[in-house]
Amino acid sequence: MPRMEQGDAIHPPSLVEFVGPPRIIGQVVVDSRVFPPFRHEPDRAVPWGPVSDSTPQNLINTVREVQGVAARYGAVSILNVINHQILLNIAHNVWGWGGGVSNVFAAFLAAIPAYFISRQWVWKVQGAHSIRGEVVPFWTLSLLGLLISTALAEGGERIFGSGLPVALGSLLGYFIVWLAKFVILDKMFEASARRIEGESFDPTPSSAPPR
Numbered sequence: 001m002p003r004m005e006q007g008d009a010i011h012p013p014s015l016v017e018f019v020g021p022p023r024i025i026g027q028v029v030v031d032s033r034v035f036p037p038f039r040h041e042p043d044r045a046v047p048w049g050p051v052s053d054s055t056p057q058n059l060i061n062t063v064r065e066v067q068g069v070a071a072r073y074g075a076v077s078i079l080n081v082i083n084h085q086i087l088l089n090i091a092h093n094v095w096g097w098g099g100g101v102s103n104v105f106a107a108f109l110a111a112i113p114a115y116f117i118s119r120q121w122v123w124k125v126q127g128a129h130s131i132r133g134e135v136v137p138f139w140t141l142s143l144l145g146l147l148i149s150t151a152l153a154e155g156g157e158r159i160f161g162s163g164l165p166v167a168l169g170s171l172l173g174y175f176i177v178w179l180a181k182f183v184i185l186d187k188m189f190e191a192s193a194r195r196i197e198g199e200s201f202d203p204t205p206s207s208a209p210p211r
Contacts, residue, residue, distance in 0.1 A: 069123065069186065072122040073122050073182050073185075076114060076118055076121070076122055079114075079117070080110050080113075080114040083106075083109070083110040083113070084106045084107060084110040085167060085170075085171075086106075088102050088103055088106040088170060089167070091105050091106060092162065092166060093162075093163075099156070099166040100153060100157075102153075103146070103149055103170050104146065106170075107142065107146040107149070107150075108146075111138075114142075115138050115139075118189070119189060122189075123185070123186070123192075123193065125193050125196070126196070127196035127199075130192055133188065133191065133192055133195065134188060134189070134192050137185075137188050138185070138188070141181045141184060141185070144177055145173060145174045145177040145178075145181065148173035148176055149170045149172070149174050150173070151173065152169035152170065152172050152173045153167075153169040153170045156168060157169075
């Protein structure tokens with residue numbers, strides 16, 4: 001700091017002296033203590049949150065997007081049910097396993113392709129997988145459906161005998177958690193997509209802007 005002499009005027013500190021040197025984001029010079037960093041998104045044009053836009057066209061686009069996700073989720077669910085029932089019938093009717101054990105075996109194998117197809121095709125999520133944010137919740141929901149369907153499959157076998165009651169009990173168990181699973185997975189994979197997008201966002205410019 002320069003030494004003040006008698007008679008020198010006292011000036012208030014400038015913005016740069018007060019908050020420190022600025023950071024450069026793209027071609028905009030800002031400071032993180034004055035303006036929080038942000039990235040451009042169609043529905044997030046300001047750094048402090050999404051802009052509320054409830055125009056009819058945006059509402060229509062949102063509804064169409066949800067319908068597309070729901071349709072793809074339904075297709076994957078049908079595929080998962082087909083895979084599950086094929087494995088269940090092989091284990092129960094061909095190999096002679098019990099209804100509960102056969103259902104656990106079928107659910108475990110069928111859930112593997114269901115996870116990858118749901119992530120990449122239904123919700124269009126690309127990038128690194130998150131154990132805590134994706135894998136654990138997905139398998140927890142799968143386990144919940146498995147427990148309910150296994151209990152109903154075992155109950156159907158004990159009450160009505162093997163064959164069709166085992167398959168119907170398994171289907172009923174998965175249907176109970178089907179809608180709740182869609183809502184939870186939608187929130188989960190949406191958060192994962194934002195996380196991956198945030199990790200790929202690099203605010204450091206390749207070079208300083210021209211003066």
